[in-house]
Amino acid sequence: MNKKNLLSGREKELLEMAEQYEQAKADKKQIYLDADDLADLADWYAMHRQYDAAKEVAAYGLSLHPDNTSLLVEQAYLYLDTSNKAKAQEIADSITENTPEIIILRAQLLLEEGKLDTADLLLDTIEDKEELANIVEASYAFIDMGYPEKAAKWLERGKGKYDEEEAFLAVCADCYYAQQQFEKASECYNKLIDKNPYSPAYWYGLARCYFDQEQLDKTIEACDYAIVSDEDFADAYIMKGNAFYELGNEEKALENYRQAEKRQAVPAYFIESFIGTNKLTEGNWQAAYNHFQKAIDSVSLKDQSPLPSLYSNAAFCLHKMKKKTQAEEYWGTAHELAPTDPNPYLIEGRCHMDDNNHPMGIACWNKAIQLAPYADTWYEIGAECMELNLLEYARIAFEHVKALEPDYNSINEKLTIVFMLMHDKENFLKYNQQCKHPISPEKLESLYLQLKNADKDNMAQAIKNIFDSLY
Numbered sequence: 356m357n358k359k360n361l362l363s364g365r366e367k368e369l370l371e372m373a374e375q376y377e378q379a380k381a382d383k384k385q386i387y388l389d390a391d392d393l394a395d396l397a398d399w400y401a402m403h404r405q406y407d408a409a410k411e412v413a414a415y416g417l418s419l420h421p422d423n424t425s426l427l428v429e430q431a432y433l434y435l436d437t438s439n440k441a442k443a444q445e446i447a448d449s450i451t452e453n454t455p456e457i458i459i460l461r462a463q464l465l466l467e468e469g470k471l472d473t474a475d476l477l478l479d480t481i482e483d484k485e486e487l488a489n490i491v492e493a494s495y496a497f498i499d500m501g502y503p504e505k506a507a508k509w510l511e512r513g514k515g516k517y518d519e520e521e522a523f524l525a526v527c528a529d530c531y532y533a534q535q536q537f538e539k540a541s542e543c544y545n546k547l548i549d550k551n552p553y554s555p556a557y558w559y560g561l562a563r564c565y566f567d568q569e570q571l572d573k574t575i576e577a578c579d580y581a582i583v584s585d586e587d588f589a590d591a592y593i594m595k596g597n598a599f600y601e602l603g604n605e606e607k608a609l610e611n612y613r614q615a616e617k618r619q620a621v622p623a624y625f626i627e628s629f630i631g632t633n634k635l636t637e638g639n640w641q642a643a644y645n646h647f648q649k650a651i652d653s654v655s656l657k658d659q660s661p662l663p664s665l666y667s668n669a670a671f672c673l674h675k676m677k678k679k680t681q682a683e684e685y686w687g688t689a690h691e692l693a694p695t696d697p698n699p700y701l702i703e704g705r706c707h708m709d710d711n712n713h714p715m716g717i718a719c720w721n722k723a724i725q726l727a728p729y730a731d732t733w734y735e736i737g738a739e740c741m742e743l744n745l746l747e748y749a750r751i752a753f754e755h756v757k758a759l760e761p762d763y764n765s766i767n768e769k770l771t772i773v774f775m776l777m778h779d780k781e782n783f784l785k786y787n788q789q790c791k792h793p794i795s796p797e798k799l800e801s802l803y804l805q806l807k808n809a810d811k812d813n814m815a816q817a818i819k820n821i822f823d824s825l826y
Contacts, residue, residue, distance in 0.1 A: 366554070369399040376412065390420040394429040401433060402556075404589050404620045409433050424452055428460050440467055455481045459492045466500040475505065484509075487517050494526045503533035521550055528560055537564040555581040555588035562594050574598040589620030605633050624650040624661055628668075635672060644672035663693035667702045674706045682706070697723035697732055705739045708748075730760040737769060749773050 372388065373396060379386035388396070393416030400409035413430040420426060427446055434443035447460050458481055465474035478493050490513045497506035507530055510523075517523035528543030544561040551557060562577035575598050581591035596611035612629060615621045631646030647669035654661055670685035689699035704719030720736050737752030753769050760766070767789040774783040787793045 365395070366399075369396055372396050373399065387419065388416070390416060390423040391425050393419070394423075394425040397426075397429050397433065401436060403587060404618065406433065406437050410437075424450060424454065424457070428456050431460055432463075435463065435467065440464070455483070455486070455489045456492065459489075459496050462493070463496045463500070466496060466502070471502065471505075478509075485512055485516070487513065487520060487523060490517070491522050491526045494530060498526070498529055498533050501533075503530050506530045507534070521547065524550075525557075528557075532560065532563060535567070537568050540564050553584045555585040555591060558584060559588065559591050559594065562591065562598075566594060566598060569601075571598045571602050587618055589615045589618040592618070593620060609633075622655065623653040624665065627653060628661070628665060631668065631672075635668065640672045640675040644669055644676065647672065659692065663689040663696050663699055666692070667699040670699075671702050671706060695726055697727040700726070701732070701735055701739070704736075705743075708739070708743055708745065730756045730763050733759065734763065734766070734769075741769070741773070746773055746777050750777065 372392060376386060376388075376396065393412060397409045397412040397416065400406070400412060410430070410433050413426055413433060416426045417423065417430070427450055431443040431446040434440070434446065444464055447457070447464055450457055458477060462474040462477045465471075465477065474496075478496070481489055481493070483489060490509050494506040494509045497503065497509070506526075510527055510530060513520075513523050524543050524547050528540050528547060531537075531540035531543060541561060541564045544557050544564065547554065547557040548561065558577050558581035562574045562581065565571075565573040565577055575595055578591040578595035578598070581588050582595075592611045592615040596608040596615065599605075599611065600608035609626070609629060612621055612626055616623065616626055627646045627650035631643045631650060634640075634643035634646060637643075647665055651662065651665045651669065654665070666685045666689040670682040670689065673679070673682035673685060686699060686703050689696075693699065700719045700723040704716045704723065707713070707716035707719060710716075723736075724732055733752045733755040737749045737756065740746070740749035740752060750770075750773050753766060753773060756763050756766050757770065767786050768791075770786040771783060771790055771794070774780075774786060
């Protein structure tokens with residue numbers, strides 16, 4: 356799919372076209388549409404995550420307009436969107452023309468293979484690099500593949516010339532967002548909304564900026580406007596669900612995820628996994644296991660990538676239910692399905708450490724570190740150890756994080772807490788002064804008193820109070 360935001364007038368035309376197409380299909384009648392219209396209609400279905408319908412329209416278009424370049428290009432993008440790179444490459448190779456849209460398609464395929472320099476050189480062969488359509492499509496090719504800085508160079512060609520063009524503003528907004536320049540992106544999305552207040556894509560773009568800046572109420576509001584503009588805009592329900600989840604409102608989050616599921620934007624296993632995770636957090640192991648098992652059973656044969664995580668979480672529940680033999684079987688399945696995935700080993704290690712089987716737990720965590728020797732892995736181990744009150748192990752893990760990434764988010768705060776709990780004054784003072792908001796001597800006395808009086812049941816709350824004091 357060419358990921359360009361649709362203009363308001365064209366959006367209305369395509370909606371009407373979709374209705375005509377659906378009616379003709381229901382009546383088992385043939386409908387004649389222009390090749391470019393059919394390509395745009397396929398793109399419209401893809402934007403709404405209706406990929407089967409999009410492919411059907413592209414195939415129907417090619418039956419009416421054999422070998423039409425616009426339809427072939429759209430079909431290739433659809434195969435890329437659904438992870439069939441080989442088929443997309445086959446279509447690209449079959450096209451003999453060398454127009455800018457073909458060059459950009461071939462460049463995107465090169466980017467899919469990680470051949471950035473070759474793709475860059477190929478795009479440089481486009482003769483009219485100042486043409487708006489070429490700037491937009493070349494920029495999106497780079498944005499989609501994670502190279503927004505390359506896109507920014509193409510966008511420089513249009514600045515001062517196309518600044519008020521909706522298509523140019525849209526790609527600028529998406530490029531700023533990809534570069535995490537959220538204020539600039541928001542400014543562009545707001546300009547776009549002024550031009551086209553009923554575009555769900557623009558409201559959704561603004562919602563993404565708010566979400567990444569942790570402005571969750573504004574995220575929900577922007578998503579509401581996107582949904583009012585198009586009640587079938589599934590991404591808005593997902594984003595709204597994410598915002599409610601971050602706010603701790605799992606019920607509202609689930610409500611929105613179910614709306615997304617109705618629109619085929621999230622698979623059934625996601626819903627079951629989400630409920631299972633919530634039940635797991637509550638400590639309701641049987642209910643959590645039941646939902647994880649339903650999620651496992653509903654995973655598509657076409658994409659089994661979620662299974663290792665699902666089996667691991669189900670194993671965690673089984674372990675908590677004292678069904679350790681079955682738990683071991685599930686972990687074995689997770690390792691077999693994804694031998695290079697560290698997460699099943701992290702979860703399994705947590706269970707063994709919780710059982711005071713430290714040698715087995717450490718062996719699992721060592722395997723996870725071998726597979727992913729990064730700060731994130733060590734941080735997760737440290738967090739698990741903190742939760743289990745294994746302070747020496749937590750210290751070791753967090754010190755590895757500090758060594759690997761000295762500015763890792765909240766690492767100074769974590770080390771401050773660990774050394775406070777270990778009554779290590781020297782290291783406590785060392786890391787406390789590196790925190791965003793060091794604990795004052797007055798506050799320190801109060802926190803020490805809380806720790807002194809804390810038993811096992813309320814230790815977690817005492818630790819949370821310390822952590823809150825550091826922010």
